Amino acid sequence: MGFIQDISPILKKTELTFLERYREAKEVYTFIFEKETDINWKAGQHGVFSIIHKKISKPTRPFSVASAPEENMVKITMNIGDHPSEFKQAMLDLTPGMKISMRGPIGPLYLDERNPSLLIAGGIGITPFRSVLKQIELAQKEIANPITLLYTDSNKSYIYKNELDEIAKNPPIIIRYLDSRDDLYREINSFTTMYQEKGIYYLAGKKSMVDSVSTYLKSQNISKRNIKKDVFVGYK
Template structure:
């Protein structure tokens, strides 16, 4: 049933009024939109966001929703470089009350079974985990199954750090801020030694990171059904 629900939500379209944006770091911005009362999502899912205030060739991008519905806003966080795409230029032009369209929620990257969980984020791939940790905080960590977040960023510019530290305190989830993939392999080995296939492994980030961590898990005999992936196509 949940598979069917995930598929059907692709037909849900919602107009979201822009509230405000702020900078998370040098090149990373968060955009907040009003949440329509009928809109909901499972923490970790993404939406397909369309620019509507101007015409452009390539007006849609998928973004993970980085907030939980209980926060009452739709939050997206994205990197905007010095020479942004037309889409991201248009995002920066948004003023309070202007609307963007969201199709969805989409995807199956969310919590289903109550098992220990290893959350693995690469760079901007942290966005769905912010929402998931918010959910776990609200739910009292769902019975307290041991969970860890491994967050690798080679620039050591870990986003949401203050919030993640607070969420870690409120949920007893261990958060590890890492700067290399080798660090991620070491922590992953420790987790596998304790939980093996009695756990779920959530991987989110750029294509190369998701592919290499998935292969690593498979080499360690973690079954495909215990690996849940969110590949951020379009991010190097």
């Protein structure tokens, strides 16, 4: 897909029916919506979601779709602390049967299976990669090239861990749970040493993390072309 194909689904607006929510961790919630038959996305893409059940001042936010296209639902997962924004309070106020609107999904964070892939998630940035890995598991496709997920979280609060561990039983998927920048760069180095310019790097998380890892990769002579990223704006 090219740039235009990656963003043109933004024109398509769908109303999704809320089914349920549950907690993944102390301040992390997952919301499940019914999957309308006419929605299609590539694992790793994000939707642009708008609150429509009440009037709020900034009703729209992007969220990665954490479910795989083969799963029969749209799942989004987000941090919600003690003092939620108006948007997130409205999310918590949803009751089954209510609607939310979604544009897309769009974006470039889907896998190019022709190359070895290094997925790098900072905290809540794991959401697109759950979709990517779950899709591989459900589609039972032969994957010719290695896929490594580096999941870094300084609080060691690794959401989806049980599911990810199940998925990682299938080679060639490898998952490393990390909690320090040093370990992260060590793992990146071992991947870049092995695959050099053949590797494609996928980054998701807050801006400071994505920027610093992207700068590090470029300092290791990884071409900008081989780095795909989703910056989760809105997180410091």
